[in-house]
Amino acid sequence: MPTPISRDDVARVAQLARLTLTDDELDRFTGQLGAVLDHARDIEALDIDDVPPTAHPYPLVNVLRADEVGATLDRDEVLAQAPSAEDGRFRVPTILGQEP
Amino acid sequence: MSDQSATEAAYVVEGSEGDRWAIVVGLEVHVELATATKLFCACPNVFGDEPNTNVCPTCLGLPGSLPVLNRNAVELAMRIGRALRCTVEPSVFARKNYFYPDMPKDYQVSQYDKPINVDGELALPDGTVVGIERAHLEEDTGKNTHAGGGGRIHDADYSLIDYNRAGVPLVEIVSRPDIRTPDQARAYVAELRQLLVAIGASDARMEEASMRVDANVSVRPEGTTELGTRCEIKNLNSIRSLGRAIEYEARRQVDLLETGERVRQETRHWDEDGGRTRPGRSKEEAEDYRYFDEPDLVPVAPDEAWQAAVDANLPELPASRRARLAERAGRPTTDGGVALTVERDLDALAHAAMDAGGDPARVLTHVEHNVPVEAAGGLDPAQLADLVRLELDGALTATQAKTVLAEVIASGRPPADIAAERGFEAMDTSALEGTIDEIIAANPTEWDDYVHGDDARRGKLTGFFTGQVMKATKGQADGKVVNQLLGARRAAALAGE
Ligand SMILES: [Zn+2]
Numbered sequence: 001m002p003t004p005i006s007r008d009d010v011a012r013v014a015q016l017a018r019l020t021l022t023d024d025e026l027d028r029f030t031g032q033l034g035a036v037l038d039h040a041r042d043i044e045a046l047d048i049d050d051v052p053p054t055a056h057p058y059p060l061v062n063v064l065r066a067d068e069v070g071a072t073l074d075r076d077e078v079l080a081q082a083p084s085a086e087d088g089r090f091r092v093p094t095i096l097g098q099e100p
Numbered sequence: 101m102s103d104q105s106a107t108e109a110a111y112v113v114e115g116s117e118g119d120r121w122a123i124v125v126g127l128e129v130h131v132e133l134a135t136a137t138k139l140f141c142a143c144p145n146v147f148g149d150e151p152n153t154n155v156c157p158t159c160l161g162l163p164g165s166l167p168v169l170n171r172n173a174v175e176l177a178m179r180i181g182r183a184l185r186c187t188v189e190p191s192v193f194a195r196k197n198y199f200y201p202d203m204p205k206d207y208q209v210s211q212y213d214k215p216i217n218v219d220g221e222l223a224l225p226d227g228t229v230v231g232i233e234r235a236h237l238e239e240d241t242g243k244n245t246h247a248g249g250g251g252r253i254h255d256a257d258y259s260l261i262d263y264n265r266a267g268v269p270l271v272e273i274v275s276r277p278d279i280r281t282p283d284q285a286r287a288y289v290a291e292l293r294q295l296l297v298a299i300g301a302s303d304a305r306m307e308e309a310s311m312r313v314d315a316n317v318s319v320r321p322e323g324t325t326e327l328g329t330r331c332e333i334k335n336l337n338s339i340r341s342l343g344r345a346i347e348y349e350a351r352r353q354v355d356l357l358e359t360g361e362r363v364r365q366e367t368r369h370w371d372e373d374g375g376r377t378r379p380g381r382s383k384e385e386a387e388d389y390r391y392f393d394e395p396d397l398v399p400v401a402p403d404e405a406w407q408a409a410v411d412a413n414l415p416e417l418p419a420s421r422r423a424r425l426a427e428r429a430g431r432p433t434t435d436g437g438v439a440l441t442v443e444r445d446l447d448a449l450a451h452a453a454m455d456a457g458g459d460p461a462r463v464l465t466h467v468e469h470n471v472p473v474e475a476a477g478g479l480d481p482a483q484l485a486d487l488v489r490l491e492l493d494g495a496l497t498a499t500q501a502k503t504v505l506a507e508v509i510a511s512g513r514p515p516a517d518i519a520a521e522r523g524f525e526a527m528d529t530s531a532l533e534g535t536i537d538e539i540i541a542a543n544p545t546e547w548d549d550y551v552h553g554d555d556a557r558r559g560k561l562t563g564f565f566t567g568q569v570m571k572a573t574k575g576q577a578d579g580k581v582v583n584q585l586l587g588a589r590r591a592a593a594l595a596g597e
Binding site: 013016017018056058060061062063064065066067068069070071072073075078079086087088089090091092093094 | 135136137141142143144150151152153154155156157160168169170171172173174190197198199201206245247257258259260261262263388390393395397398399400401402
């Protein structure tokens with residue numbers, strides 16, 4: 001059987017998550033992710049034609065809350081957790097070309 | 101809608117060789133829901149607050165926080181769906197994964213392959229029916245401000261982020277590619293906006309970005325049915341820019357195709373000042389978003405009782421209100437005054453005045469032209485009916501009625517009292533007849549011309565005689581009555597010859 005995920009696939013996923021991986025890391029994660037996907041292949045081999053798909057392990061729907069305002073966080077405290085802030089806002093590096 | 105739509109050929113882009121190209125447009129409209137709180141947390145959903153004051157661990161994506169769905173957001177999403185004749189389906193939330201600082205979780209919770217509303221339609225005032233593919237729930241993102249280098253994205257040194265908007269409930273309404281002209285696109289957005297406001301789902305203000313419109317535009321040779329490659333146009337800040345952007349983009353695509361080039365599927369941004377679209381990022385494939393079911397939320401499956409309650413609570417929709425008002429006032433359904441009256445929410449006032457015995461046509465004319473929307477709440481419909489009665493009885497001319505109505509609105513006093521005070525009294529027709537006879541006797545040449553001249557000549561002289569009568573009565577005579585009396589005198593003169 002071919003490997004379930006290629007090194008290029010891993011590099012692509014890393015790029016989408018804006019992660020910089022070394023060559024060693026790419027090799028290592030390709031192996032590790034391959035092992036995870038091999039396990040998924042084992043499950044795929046089962047005959048589950050009669051089993052309906054499940055969105056969630058719990059047989060629950062409509063878990064809802066009332067539309068009532070609750071507590072918010074203190075802004076100074078929130079911004080103090082960030083590496084950089086300005087004018088009451090989070091300051092982040094240039095995001096040119098990465099807009100979703 | 102099929103390609104046999106009556107308006108299909110209404111908009112054509114002509115190529116340099118005289119080739120004719122049709123346009124195909126589908127619209128994606130995002131609306132912020134008028135809830136008190138966000139979609140998955142209890143932070144206030146308010147526009148214009150100080151940055152980052154309406155935030156909590158959930159909408160900041162802090163570790164360990166969990167989303168809990170807002171019942172009212174589901175209710176409003178269903179209202180939108182049912183008003184658009186959609187089917188409400190059991191739905192599932194999904195994570196749309198992307199790396200961008202406007203979502204601190206690095207994913208946006210949306211609905212993907214199981215949206216809450218599917219397969220609806222919206223009828224435009226001109227009768228065009230635009231299919232609705234889906235209307236699904238999702239959370240809004242935070243707001244980026246590009247700073248440094250003059251504030252434009254291409255020169256930006258860094259960005260500032262406000263998460264007040266992150267997690268605000270949105271419904272994304274996706275039309276089918278049924279729109280064939282820029283006018284239809286504008287009409288679709290205007291109609292949708294009215295509908296959303298009427299059902300209380302959103303304030304739908306494009307200028308505050310609580311309603312945002314993206315347009316998918318493609319072109320194809322007129323008469324063909326295969327869809328061309330489309331571009332998605334973003335950054336449309338008004339209904340006007342929507343129309344301009346579609347016109348520009350269609351022209352751009354036709355020019356490309358005519359020179360043998362291909363249209364690249366991409367996202368483009370509308371540049372309002374430059375009057376053009378510019379390329380943005382290339383369109384990411386859905387697989388790049390690596391959608392998967394959101395494990396922290398269970399499905400939403402409104403039962404029949406809930407759906408029935410939503411249906412029962414829907415108000416009458418603008419299209420039906422227009423039809424009912426037009427019918428009652430004896431105007432066409434597409435009448436501009438009817439549309440305006442419904443859009444201003446003054447049709448209930450008009451109906452109440454008609455119910456109180458006011459002549460429907462006159463009532464609507466006053467509501468359309470002489471009732472300022474901000475003052476309408478102070479106008480008693482019974483008094484409007486009384487005013488119209490005085491007018492039709494001949495006690496007030498149209499001009500006098502307008503003056504009296506303004507005072508009724510300002511003071512709330514009965515129209516008859518105001519008319520009497522101002523000396524607007526019923527002109528006795530016999531007095532008016534005497535005046536007209538004197539004027540005819542004093543202008544025999546003009547009168548002879550009036551009686552025997554052609555229509556154009558008589559039209560001119562009608563103005564002359566009416567002017568004379570107005571001068572003699574100090575403007576108190578009703579132009580319509582003067583006209584009738586002149587006509588009667590002419591008929592008598594011709595019969596006597
Ligand atoms: Zn929150």
